[in-house]
Amino acid sequence: MGDGQIAAIVLIVLLVMLSFMTIKIVPQSEKFVVERLGKLHAVLGPGLNIIMPLIDSVKHRISILERQLPSIEQDAISKDNVLIKASIVVFYRIVSPENTVYRISNIDQAVATTVAGIVRSELGKIDLDEMQSNRAPLNASIKIQLADATDDWGIEVTRAEVLDINLDAKTMDAMLQQLNAERARRAAVAKAEGEKRAMELKAEGELFTAQRVAEAKRIQADADAYATTTVAAAIRENGMEAIQFEIAKRQIEAIGHMASSNGTRTIILPTDLADAFGAAAKMFGRKPS
Template sequence: MEAALVLAVLLIVIALMGVKIVPQSEKYVVERLGKLHAILGPGLNIIVPFIDSVKHKISILERQLPSIEQDAITRDNVLIKASIVVFYRIVSPENTVYRISNIDQAVATTVAGIVRSELGKIDLDEVQSNRGPLNASIKVQLADATDDWGIEVTRAEVLDVNLDAQTLDAMLQQLNAERARRAAVAKAEGEKRAMELKAEGELFTAQRMAEAKRIQADADAYATNTLAAAIRENGMEAVQFEIAKRQIDAMGHLAASSGARTIILPTDLADAFGAAAKMFANKQP
């Protein structure tokens, strides 16, 4: 009776040893007699006790490598230090376990070589202003290089680029010189535009003055032609009428002056009035 109980307990223990429950975030690598036998996915799995054994428990969560610092020389011979970040996850645990001994170190070494090569193909300005193509190229090459290791590279980016003190100082001097050049160009363009506007204003004023003079000349010519026509039609009466009219206008302005106290009339003013009246009478129908 006791032997049967012990046997039953032993069978239960052996059965439990053959049951493996794998978490959602892991995969188990099972060996049978020292040889790869199976990869256990998340959930309930059954193995043969004493023959099969779980040798590796691999996390399939995405992981991040420590920031990688890599020295490189750009195409325009500038020494820089790039900071790179890499994210990856294991998709084929059997390859990760049996084809590489230290996956993190292997990925870091591969990234360093690829980044050094890619940075040597472009100028410093491109590294600082347009990293999209650079990051895409690094990711593609890293994925190809690590394909046999059973991993998937999800992100590989150059986060920061640092320069040595001498290069940084030279760049600052160049930047200040460029700013000074732009300021000088802007000032010159402003002065040029101001001169153009002044010249345009003077030209506009001259054109207006010339137009005014032309209009005045036309008016004077019209008046002269009118007077000449009147003289041709009426002879000296028209001349006397015009003279009388101008004398009357002058006397009116003189009388209206605030400083006027004594007005001296010319002796022929009456004659002028008479000529004007006669001329006006002749013009009446």
């Protein structure tokens, strides 16, 4: 092999190496930070990119996928002076790799430390009951403050949430006693309200019955008064004949009751019964048959 062939092979090898150094293919999930002579030059996005060989170099390959920090355990004291331990989860992703690379040395540790301080401050502003019943405002406030604090680091906080609130044994026992006492109180109140309602319903029933009895008595009294008034008017108009008719009617009613009795065998009619009906017939303008 001659010198010319060797030189050609060397040239081809150098061209291939320069091509590899010049062309950079960046995956979709990453960004490359390029330095030129030790200084930040560019950030390469996904796809085919070209840099200057021997002058430019890829110093950092940064994943832009969303990341989850290990669960953060943070002690705090609530507004009502209860010692608690909060469990926090944080998700974030890198949006400006140049800031993440050149402004902070350990991004995960920095975010965890920042979260701890923010959570301790926010938990101290609210009561324990509010933490356990409504965490949405707390989580929203933590996320906003964390986003502001980490804005210069080139990251975007996608989720920051307090997952759990744990208490020490003494506080838990006290809360259980308070919960049991509250349940007993509610049960007593419910029982008292039930008894009160039962008494009210009973009183309403008795009042309704009394009203109906009074109404019936009133109607009967009105009927009796009407009958008395009618008889009195008849007596005023017809005198003794009306009295005899009323007596005869009462006698017939009594005889009817006697006839319907099982023990009745003989019925004796008064002798003046026909005379009474004759007088009644004259009173109404008809003659007895």
